[in-house]
Amino acid sequence: MSYVLDSSALLSGKDLLLDDMYCTPEVLREVRGKGPTTQLLSMIETKVEVRSPTEEAIAEISELAEKTGDSKRLSPTDVGVLALALDLGATILTDDYSIQNVANEMGLSYRGLSFPDIDKMIEWGYRCKGCGKYFDEWKKECPICGSQIRTTPKATSHISSASSDKNE
Ligand SMILES: [Zn+2]
Known part of the structure; x- marks a missing residue:
């Protein structure tokens, strides 16, 4: 299993004991x-290991981000992270929800760091129109x-960066 780390992942220093780690x-x-x-x-x-993604992967990611509406929230660096993960078939380690969203659409695997995954973060509720x-x-x-009745995010749970990572 190889991993592509974004800057939030690298700066957290948390997962630096993994094997096969890459960044752009x-x-x-x-x-x-x-x-x-x-x-x-x-x-x-x-x-x-520092590696650059291929032009093809960058083009593919940019096109998809355009469709998902994430392109404005993704920096060229973010696109590079996604593209490199696509090239390597790697899991992305990031706390950036736009990266996670595009990774999800692309069928790329990703993992958050100090924050819970996007689905766990939003508590869904139901609200009368x-x-x-x-x-x-x-x-x-x-x-x-x-x-x-429509489904609506009830509350975004308060996130503590001190949450334990015992199941890692
Ligand atoms: Zn009502």
Whole structure:
């Protein structure tokens, strides 16, 4: 199993014990610009192989991001991360939800770091279009006013970066 790490993944320093780690030259530049500790930087430089994605993969990712509406939220560096993962068939390690979303659409595997995955982050609820009342369960129509019920994000759970990673 190989991994492509974005700058958030590299800077977290969390997963640097994995095998077969890759990043793009742009990601490494970003990391250097964030002023990492010498220790972290030397760990990255010895453990992570720097590779550029192919033009074909970049084109493919850009086209898909256009379709998913993520293209404006993705930097060229993000596109490079996705493209390299596509080239290598690697798992992406990132906390960036736009990268995760495009990876998902592309059928690429990804994993978050300190944050839970995108699906776990959103708690879904059901809300009446008419009176606006929230329900925990889906109902065909509102028992109060009879309007349609739609699925809506109830609340974004508070995320603690200190959450444990015991199941890794
Ligand atoms: Zn209602």
